[in-house]
Amino acid sequence: MRKRETNFKAACNAELCRMQQELEELNIRRQERALDAGGASWDDEYRNAKERVEKARLQAALLNRQITLEQRRLDSAPSQAEISQYQRRIIELYNQMAVKHRETKQFYTLHNTLLDVKAYMQREIDLLNSIDDVQELTSKESYKESFVENLEKVLKGVDETLDKVTSKQKEQQTIREQLSDDYQYLLDKERLYHKTVDDFKRVEKVVTGLEFIACKVADTWSSSFRFACELENDTIDA
Incomplete structure (x- = not known):
């Protein structure tokens, strides 16, 4: 894009210089032949050339403006290095x-x-x-029954809490096992990836070696073929 822009600018400048030179030549010729036929034809040619130069200048100005806008648009677009830097920064933030x-x-x-x-x-x-406050009342049978009921309620609450904690522990254990399986799966994928890369490198080396051998064989065959042709020609000449 930048190369085309530079070439286009150079072409526009060359065309503008050519038309300006043509205008100057026409002006000189007009002055030299101003007396011939009243100079009317040369004045018309001069005006036409001047109009063409003005149009070329206007077109060059418009093209320069368009090139400037495109240049700004290209400069505003991030480069590959900037995109890579943004990507690394996003990964770091994540x-x-x-x-x-x-x-x-x-x-x-x-x-x-x-x-x-x-x-x-x-x-x-x-x-x-509660136990300390009611030590004096422990001798009463009615209070004993109430105390036992309260203890049973407390025990029931403890059992419910224990069940809740146990259930939560099992849930966390299940999540842990699932994460462990996922981690092992990713490790297997990583090992497979490295193994595939190593296999690819080995195959690439083998292919490179085979290509080298094939080139050598082709060169040898070509040399043998040329030698056979030369020998046959020598035999025919003899």
Whole structure:
């Protein structure tokens, strides 16, 4: 594109110089022959040449303006190096976002875990306080029954929480196993890729060697053929 632009500019400038030179020659000729036939024909030719030069100048100006606009458009488009740099930067930002997302997820998990620990500790404290506050009432049969019921409710809540934690643990274990399988699959793909590249390089070397041998054989055959032809010609001449 730039080469064509340079060639086009050079052609326009050459044409403009030629027409200006023609105009100057016509002007000189007009002055030399101004007295012949009143100079009317030369004046007309001079005006026509001048109009052509003005049109050429106008066309050259328009073309220069168009070339300038195209040059700006080309300069505004990113180069291959800039595109590669943008791509690397986007990949870096994506990796940073992935790391930040993983850290944030870990913080949320830690926060939820600490909330659960806090709830369990608060329940334990409340239970101990209730036991300490009602030591005098333990001798009453009605309170014993109420206390046992409360303990059963607490035990039921603990069992439910344990089931929930166990279910969540199994879910995380399943996710971990799936990620491990995906990672192993990608490792196998990577090994296959490297093996394929190595095989391709070996085949390329073999093909290069065969091409070299084929060229040598062709040269040898060509030399033998020429020698046989020369020998046959010598035999015919003899």
